[in-house]
Amino acid sequence: MSSEGSNNETSTVVRAAQLLEMFTAEHPELSLSALTSRLGYNKATTYRLAQTLVSVGYLEQDEATRAYRLGLALIRLGQVASANSDVRSRALEQMARLRDTFGETVYLLVTRDDRSVCIERLEGTKPIRDLSATPGDAFPLFVGAGGIAMLATMSDAERSRILDAGELGPEERRTIETQLLDCTTRGYETAAGDIQAGAGAVAAPIFDDAGELAGALSMGGARQQIIDRRDELGQAVAEAARLATRRATDRAEGMRR
Numbered sequence: 001m002s003s004e005g006s007n008n009e010t011s012t013v014v015r016a017a018q019l020l021e022m023f024t025a026e027h028p029e030l031s032l033s034a035l036t037s038r039l040g041y042n043k044a045t046t047y048r049l050a051q052t053l054v055s056v057g058y059l060e061q062d063e064a065t066r067a068y069r070l071g072l073a074l075i076r077l078g079q080v081a082s083a084n085s086d087v088r089s090r091a092l093e094q095m096a097r098l099r100d101t102f103g104e105t106v107y108l109l110v111t112r113d114d115r116s117v118c119i120e121r122l123e124g125t126k127p128i129r130d131l132s133a134t135p136g137d138a139f140p141l142f143v144g145a146g147g148i149a150m151l152a153t154m155s156d157a158e159r160s161r162i163l164d165a166g167e168l169g170p171e172e173r174r175t176i177e178t179q180l181l182d183c184t185t186r187g188y189e190t191a192a193g194d195i196q197a198g199a200g201a202v203a204a205p206i207f208d209d210a211g212e213l214a215g216a217l218s219m220g221g222a223r224q225q226i227i228d229r230r231d232e233l234g235q236a237v238a239e240a241a242r243l244a245t246r247r248a249t250d251r252a253e254g255m256r257r
Helices: 003-020 032-039 043-055 072-083 086-102 145-151 156-165 170-186 223-228 230-256
Strands: 059-061 068-070 105-112 115-122 138-140 189-192 199-207 213-222
Touching: 003 032, 003 043, 032 043, 043 059, 086 105, 086 115, 086 199, 086 213, 086 230, 105 145, 105 199, 115 145, 145 170, 145 189, 145 199, 145 213, 156 170, 170 189, 189 223, 189 230, 199 223, 199 230, 213 223, 213 230, 223 230
Parallel strands: none
Antiparallel strands: 059 068, 105 115, 105 213, 115 138, 189 199, 199 213
């Protein structure tokens, strides 16, 4: 295969990936015109890419509106990626324990490209429960208890870089810096209404066997219920995160024996 042909194929793959990334929780369906506008490609190129992705199941097209949405093939791939996640495998037991003990929804988050990404959610059992995030949702690291819990573990330089990029106002930045200090002191973070009005959450970081940040456990529920029990819930989440970290350490030591 010629170098030119290889480059063209690579370019097509990159364009297809860019097209898929246009779909978000806020925009789960997009028309051909919307995709063309967002991507900056001509309509014919966008159409060919979209129809190719439909043919392999990565996109679906609504028969009535002709709008596109992500296909079931991507859900299967996402499940494989999530199932193979080391942090997920070590955290699930603790997530289930928290959910069963308190009846609240429990989330597992990781950092990707300076964002907090939900990779697992165990839905709570209470009649009124928090469903602020679904697997795949991403938020700035300085938004939400889970993001703050992970950001608090980073170096001063790394925190400053991320906050600078967020273009925060002076008061907002001071509030976040206070949250980071409190989280470092307590070992867990509490947030209310950051992601969804009326919801609150507590979160604590998880580390891998090398002591590096692996993710965060977050437990969310009705705002007032979380605020009223913030110390109890925060300590429980922090302990669950410690146990998930210890499991990774124990497994690493076992492999070295």
